[in-house]
Amino acid sequence: MLALVRLLVMLLFARAGAIAAEPGISLGLGRTVSDAEIKAWDIDVRPDGEGLPAGSGSVAEGERVYAQKCLMCHGERGANGINDQLVGRIRNDAFPFALDPSAKKTIGSYWPYATTVFDYVRRAMPYDRPGSLSDNEVYSVTAYLLHLNGIIDREVSVDAASLPKIRMPARHRFVADDRTTSEQFTDGEQ
Amino acid sequence: MNKNIPRRVIIKGLAGVGGALAAYSTSAQTAGMAATQSGAAAMQDPSKIPGGPPTAIGQRATEVGLHRETFADVASVTPLQDLHGTLTPADLHFERHHAGVPAISAQHHELLIHGMVDKSLKFSLQDLQRYPASTRLCFIECSGNLFTFGGERTSPQMLCGLTSQSEWTGVPLRSLLNEAGLQPKASWLLAEGGDAALMTRSITVAKALDDAMVVYAQNGEPLRPEQGYPIRLLLPGWEGNTNVKWLRRLELSDQPFMTREETAKYTDPLKNGTARQFSVVMDARSIITSPSYPARIEHGWHEIRGLAWSGRGRIVRVDVSTDGGKHWQVADLHGPVLPKAHTRFTLSWRWTGGGAELLSRAVDETGYVQPSLQQLVAVRGQASTPYHMNPIVGWLVQGDGQVLFKAEM
Structure with missing residues (x-):
C-alpha cells in the first residue's frame, strides 16, 4: 500500500514537471566570470607569496607615505598613536603575552608573517580611505614598518620575491588549537 | 492595504479613532509612573477606550526599554x-x-x-x-x-x-x-x-x-x-x-x-x-540572566533563569549553586535542546534572606564541563587572552536583596 502511495506521489510530481533537487546536484546557477573580474577582487596575499603584485617599495619611500597617511592614527614611528601600536620588540624576543598584561602585540613582537602586513594594509588601510594606496606604496609602508621593528635594514627594499622570505621574530610561536586535549575540564571545583 | 480603496477614504475612516489613539499613547507612556505614585485610579481603563489601529510595522510597548549598549x-x-x-x-x-x-x-x-x-x-x-x-x-x-x-x-x-x-x-x-x-x-x-x-x-x-x-x-x-x-x-x-x-x-x-x-x-x-591559532570553536558556557545586576529581589520564591550554550554540540546539563559552589543542583533545560544553540535553563529558588551567591556551570555532550577562571588561568596564564574566556561567573545577593556581579571570580 505504502509503495502504491509513493508511486502515485511520484507520478503526481512527474506530471507537474517537478523534480526534487538532490543534495549535491548542480542547478546550473551562478554566472561564469572573466579573469579580469576575478583579478579585480583577488587581492589576498598568502605567506608563500602567492598574490603579491609586481612592484617594490623602499624604507625611505615608506617613511614618506607613513607620515602622510598612517602617522595620524598610529603615531610617530608606529607607537603612541590613537590606534594599534605597530612597532616594538620585546627583550630577547620573549613572548610574555599570557603573563604580562603590559606586553604589546606589535608587528615585531607578535605578527608571524610579513606577507600579512602587505595584505592587511592593502585591503583595509588607511582606515578613512581603504584601498587607496598603490601597490608600490603598500610595499613601501610594509618595508618601513619592518624596518622600524628592526627586521630589515634601512637600505633593503621589498618585493614579491623578498617579502615571503622575511622571517618574523614570533613566527615559531604559533601552534594548533589543542584545547580538546589540554583543556578537558571535568570538574568545576578543581 | 487594499489598493482598491482610495487613500483619503481610509484616512477618513480612521479619523474617528485618532483622538482615542493619542489618548492611549499618552496614558501608556505615563502608566508606570501613575501606578506607582497614586495607584490605578490615575490610569484610564483600556477596556473602556477603543484601541489603536493596525500598523505597517509593529513597535514594542512604549514602556519596554529593550536596547543594545554600544561599545566604542x-x-x-x-x-x-x-x-x-x-x-x-x-x-x-x-x-x-x-x-x-x-x-x-x-x-x-x-x-x-x-x-x-x-x-x-x-x-x-x-x-x-x-x-x-x-x-x-x-x-x-x-x-x-x-x-x-x-x-x-x-x-x-x-x-x-x-x-x-x-x-x-x-x-x-x-x-x-x-x-x-x-x-x-x-x-x-x-x-x-x-x-x-x-x-x-x-x-x-x-x-x-x-x-x-x-x-x-x-x-x-x-x-x-x-x-x-x-x-x-x-x-x-x-x-x-x-x-x-x-x-x-x-x-x-x-x-x-x-x-x-x-x-x-x-x-x-x-x-x-x-x-x-585557529582556535575557532566556542567552548561550553552559561550565565544566569535572572536574578542578576541591576535587579533587587524580595524574599520568597524566584526562578533562577539563564542561558547555556556550546559550540561543540548540545548542552546536556546545567548545575546551579546558590551558596557559591558548596552545593550544586541540576537545573531544568527547556527543550528543544539544539546543538550549538542557546539553551534556556531554570531552577526554582526560595530566598529567605541573608547573603547568597548564584553560580551556573554548563556541561555539553562531549563531556566538557565549564571551568572556573582559576582552571583557565592555570592552563593559559594569569594575563591570558580575552578570547575564549568562558569561566563560571556568579551573582552576589546582598542582605537587602540587591544583586551584584561577583567581580572576584
Whole structure:
C-alpha cells in the first residue's frame, strides 16, 4: 500500500514537471566570470607569496607615505598613536603575552608573517580611505614598518620575491588549537 | 492595504479613532509612573477606550526599554538580562564590525567563488535563493566576550552580551562548492566581506562541507545591514569573527591565508610562550540572566533563569549553586535542546534572606564541563587572552536583596 502511495506521489510530481533537487546536484546557477573580474577582487596575499603584485617599495619611500597617511592614527614611528601600536620588540624576543598584561602585540613582537602586513594594509588601510594606496606604496609602508621593528635594514627594499622570505621574530610561536586535549575540564571545583 | 480603496477614504475612516489613539499613547507612556505614585485610579481603563489601529510595522510597548549598549563605535551588546526564551530579536543581535556597517544594495552584490574549483562563479542573491534552503537555530558569539571592567555593577549584557541567537535561513555552502566543482586538494577557503575592512578569515573545507551556510535571512526576514545584508557566512559553533558578514568572495586554497584577524588578533597566547591559532570553536558556557545586576529581589520564591550554550554540540546539563559552589543542583533545560544553540535553563529558588551567591556551570555532550577562571588561568596564564574566556561567573545577593556581579571570580 505504502509503495502504491509513493508511486502515485511520484507520478503526481512527474506530471507537474517537478523534480526534487538532490543534495549535491548542480542547478546550473551562478554566472561564469572573466579573469579580469576575478583579478579585480583577488587581492589576498598568502605567506608563500602567492598574490603579491609586481612592484617594490623602499624604507625611505615608506617613511614618506607613513607620515602622510598612517602617522595620524598610529603615531610617530608606529607607537603612541590613537590606534594599534605597530612597532616594538620585546627583550630577547620573549613572548610574555599570557603573563604580562603590559606586553604589546606589535608587528615585531607578535605578527608571524610579513606577507600579512602587505595584505592587511592593502585591503583595509588607511582606515578613512581603504584601498587607496598603490601597490608600490603598500610595499613601501610594509618595508618601513619592518624596518622600524628592526627586521630589515634601512637600505633593503621589498618585493614579491623578498617579502615571503622575511622571517618574523614570533613566527615559531604559533601552534594548533589543542584545547580538546589540554583543556578537558571535568570538574568545576578543581 | 487594499489598493482598491482610495487613500483619503481610509484616512477618513480612521479619523474617528485618532483622538482615542493619542489618548492611549499618552496614558501608556505615563502608566508606570501613575501606578506607582497614586495607584490605578490615575490610569484610564483600556477596556473602556477603543484601541489603536493596525500598523505597517509593529513597535514594542512604549514602556519596554529593550536596547543594545554600544561599545566604542565598534560593537554593541545584547540585553541578555531582559530577554526570555532563546531567540534574540534581530534588532537586538549584538554587533561587531571592523570598518562600520556598509551600505550595500542586494542588486549590486554578488558572491564570487574561485581558486581551487573547476569553474569560477558569481552568484546573485536571486541565484542563492533558488537553491534548496536550510534553516537552523544557533548562537553566534564573539570569541572576546568577557568584560569585567564594570566591577560589581556589571549586568549580563555588559559582561558577555556579545552572544545572540537567531533562526538563520540560507543555502548550505556545500551546495555552492559542489556547483563550482571543489577540487580534491582544496583544504581551506578564504572568506571575504564586502565592507570597508574587506574582512577576511581562512576556513577549513571540512567545516564548509559540514554545516556551513551562506545565509540571507534572520528570524524570517532578510538580514539586517549590521548582520551582513544581503548575505553572511554562518559557521555554527565557531567564533563570531569567522561568520563573515557582507560576504562577497570565497577563494579555495590548499593552505590558510594567515590574515591579520587569524594571526595578529584572534589568537590565544599561552604561558608557555606559544599562541593557539585557529582556535575557532566556542567552548561550553552559561550565565544566569535572572536574578542578576541591576535587579533587587524580595524574599520568597524566584526562578533562577539563564542561558547555556556550546559550540561543540548540545548542552546536556546545567548545575546551579546558590551558596557559591558548596552545593550544586541540576537545573531544568527547556527543550528543544539544539546543538550549538542557546539553551534556556531554570531552577526554582526560595530566598529567605541573608547573603547568597548564584553560580551556573554548563556541561555539553562531549563531556566538557565549564571551568572556573582559576582552571583557565592555570592552563593559559594569569594575563591570558580575552578570547575564549568562558569561566563560571556568579551573582552576589546582598542582605537587602540587591544583586551584584561577583567581580572576584
